[in-house]
Amino acid sequence: MTETFYEVMRRQGITRRSFLKFCSLTAASLGLGPTFAPQIAHAMETKPRIPVLWLHGLECTCCSESFIRSAHPLAKDVILSMISLDYDDTIMAAAGQQAEAIIEETIEKYDGNYILACEGNPPLNQEGMSCIIGGRPYLEQLKHAADHCKAIISWGSCASWGCVQAARPNPTQATPIHKVPGLAPKPIIKVPGCPPIAEVMTAVITYILTFERFPELDRQGRPKMFYSQRIHDKCYRRPHFDAGQFVEHFDDEGARKGYCLYKVGCKGPTTYNACSTVRWTGGLSFPIQSGHGCFGCSEDGFWDKGSFYDRLTDIHGFGIEADADKIGGTAAAVVGVAAAAHAGVSAIKRARQKGGEN
């Protein structure tokens, strides 16, 4: 039998004390309450380690970068030993033929039992030629791995929505995992963000590995525990929003006073993510705290919504790109002028008829 999570951790030099700390930490970050910590510990002590195959398509590796910087050194160590990461070309030692062989090995050995973690997405155009891994299109590798996996994690906005490589006009037809045609119908969990927050990633993966199921997902397949509220709902600048105190320019008095960034394009009110609660870099800060609006990196198609610094974003599809006020205001002005002109002509007509009468 394969080793349990706990055995692997102990072998890697993690003390029991650290292990238990990690369990309570994870329970807390999952919002599960202290009674769940022993449950997590028990699961890890008894369950065989679930292998994770971490594949990279079109991406920038920011998800991996985020992941290995999980705030708590404990979490980082534990997670890295916990998920076997049998294959992750960014952080594995092997390379070339040897590395690619590991994929096949894992697929065969754990057929139907491993988790497929996808970072990035496959391009579909030119038969997937825009992303070649080990001499073959990534698209093929992805489909093959998906055929034999148990479930799929879509890491980051690339795998979840498409992100920058899928931005208009998307020449390579980069396609998020759940939309790849012909992909085996496996359960998919989306963990969007560019990148997702490290603690969110580790918590999600811990949940899946210990409970052997996905946490509760919303309609779009995101874990509710981290994506059920908007940045805006828990933003510490919210009192300034309600007061009507806005930054107008990045160098004004309001910016110095830490007013709300709504008018300089903050997308907090339309972005589902955990930044305003979990924060970044070990809870040190998050974009809004450092004075820049959220630009909605965890939302579908955030690259295609016009400027990061406008509240009213561009609407495409009329053959023009303009925001709602420009389109609507122009339409209203045209209608208004037309009505006035029509009124003028009507008045002339009436005057003429009246004149005819006399």
Place this chain on the structure above:
Amino acid sequence: MSADVASSHSEEAVYVYQAPVRLWHWANAGSILVLAITGYFIGSPPPAVGGEASASFLFGWIRYLHFAAAYILIIGFVFRVYWAFVGNTHARQIFLPPVWRGSFWKELFHELTWYAMIAKEPLKYSGHNPLATLTMHVMFVWGIVFMICTGLALYGEGAGMGSWQYDLFSSWIIPLFGQSQDVHSWHHLGMWLIVCFAIVHIYAAVREDIMSRQSIMSSMFSGWRTFRDGRPADDGH
């Protein structure tokens, strides 16, 4: 036309707009005015107010007014749909334009020629003319349904998962449009559709009041449609 208007002022009258419809009309108009003004400010907030955040609730009030007016609009609209079932035949008109009838389109064409100043005089209606019926159906009825659905979807985001607004509206409308930002943009664009409708609606009402063969504006206060000539109405009422 002028000869008729001048000669026969036999003001026969028909009761068209029942009291609940009139009450709804003005409550609805008022809430739309408030919604459009506050909605515009939600998209483009007024200049920042100074002082402590705790001393001011300006944007909070703007949003509060928007939501309060929104609920008046929604409850009014639901009531209006109910009234279409229980009210008189005129109460159904804007919900069910008889597009399956050839005469509807013929008369609509005639109304267009009247607006193009080609026809010498408009047909005479105790209810809405076909052009008005169609405009109200498409721009107003569906426009308001659109605003209510997208508005409740946005509201549900603030109310949070588990609220009825979220479960019934946000949960499917937001993915339908792509993401929350798109719903904001389309809700905002919807405002301009309603503004365009209001301009056309008010202009046409004033113009018809002056130039057509029946009363328009006063009818929405009194409920009675009066006519300026004695010839029969064209919609058979």
